[in-house]
Amino acid sequence: MTQNLGCNHAVGRSIQVTAGDGELFTYVYQATDPQLESPRPFFHPIRTLAGDLVSVFRPHDHVWHKGITWSLPHFGHENFWGGPTFSKDAGYQQLDNNGSMNHDRIDALDVSDDLVRFAHHLSWRTQAGAHVVDESRSLTTRFADEGWVLVYETAMTNVSGETIQIGSPTTAGRANAGYGGLFWRGPRSFTNGTVLAPQGKGGDELRGQRAAWMGFSGKHDNNDRASSIIIADAADNVRHPPEWFVRSEDFAAVCPAPFFSEELPFESGSTLRFRYAVLVADGASDDQRAAALAAQAQKALAAG
Template identity: 40%
Template sequence: MSDGIRVTHTHGEDITVTTAAGTEILRYVYRPDPDPFESRKPYAHPVRTLAGRTVTGYRPSDHRWHKGVQMTASHVSGQNFWGGNSYVHGRGYLPLPERVGSMRHDGFAELTAEDDRLALTEHLTWVEHGGAEWAREERGLTVHSVDEESGSWALDWSIRLTNLRAEPLVFGSPTTAGREMAGYTGLQWRGPRDFTGGTVFTPAGTGAGELMGTQGPWLAFTTEHDDVDAHSTLVFAHAPENLDEKTAIHPSHWFVRAEPVPTVAFSWAFFEEFELAPGQSFGYRYRLVIADGAWDRDRVAAHLAKLPW
């Protein structure tokens, strides 16, 4: 069953989703960030469980450019749409503001709020540091399956990106640039401090270290909160076509850490670069399930099976 939601749009600022019980479970912020070095782009924060537990971090002291849930791209033809320092092989991470691009919010093509569902389509432009428009993005966000009985709700996030340049866009990561097991890029979640040292598992394995760079249909991250006697679980899931070599532009791998910082990314260029030709597009669809309690492997699998794509 689904429970009702209330959607509030503060024009030029953000869109929030609140449950019938009064808990704000999602704030999607699309106003420009103040600091261009952090790669200005929209983000979702705070994200909360139905019980009100915050499950996203914002501008943590270790990485100020980590902001809740964001679409990112750490290495794109020499530009950094992740934010912060850029990795240069042989020199490490360097503050190179001239490499940091941004994602400009151009408007909402659709915003439909129903009793138990929010669906929006956003148009964005990826702009390199010098101001050239490199890519056009059509982004979809859907809030659905708000279910008090299971203590969970779902956020679907899709991207369709089109190359506006006269030359290919080359997508990579720090790993493709020479740093081992640092394949972060793509849709990224940063957790709050509560998630540090949490439990990470997939259908086939357990432990962030073991699962770094692996592939699979979903990954779950559970934690026990400070202050309150409660656990939360986040599930990160691929749409089936993401893992189909006939339909996906490139294979995806998990970028996941529980320590020293809790983070997960659906990395689309972990070990190898891929190119997007001029005028061509690629797309991915993702799902996040935000749940109260410490879910186990069987419960995650059973719940995802009840949420058809």
């Protein structure tokens, strides 16, 4: 690899991780979005080594979708996803329950030619102002054999004084809509692209299935190229291998969803930890290449 990793820091706002002269991603750690969108850190833009964009920001159909975000739509009675909340009796309703994940401090920013690591502390607050979670989050970026890989780690501590049930629209009564967790939304041109999975590539029929990893391959407008993204779930994550929320027909989305079909009690004072690897590569992927990319993502998880 002839390029070196780098980092540009907009202090108090974001970091931009680079490879040579090109951007890999910008991570906005201090979000300033409207409350309805549940302000929280996000990754956008996200690019391949060749510079192709593999994320979208505030799409008109779901303005709270922002590249890659850690987002939980059913956190007790609170919504840390953005937009309306689903209930079996009323369907989707916009409530005054859109919480925020607020940046408190930076704990680490380490940059070398082959690694960038950023860690920070966040406080989660409900729309009413209650402090419910303290979170430590770290992001480690490396080159992979093909493309580059981000290891995303979170440790959330419940400081609310109560047990919180973490669920999804499916646990609230909507069939096959178990989104919630580390959520990626792809560009418009990826619509009707290919969902990648260990059980073989496909489409929306893979939603709700369990797997150690899933991903997506789609085409770009303008340059006739394609890109692939893989998300791998760490073996020590709760409910590994998770069910997955994936979409292709309406838009491109991939989300390991540990709360897809069953609520998880989050006891007061306890800490929940999750780790994921996100690998971004140029080019389309068939089943064989997807498995090879997933192996590289899992290798990054093992490296920490």
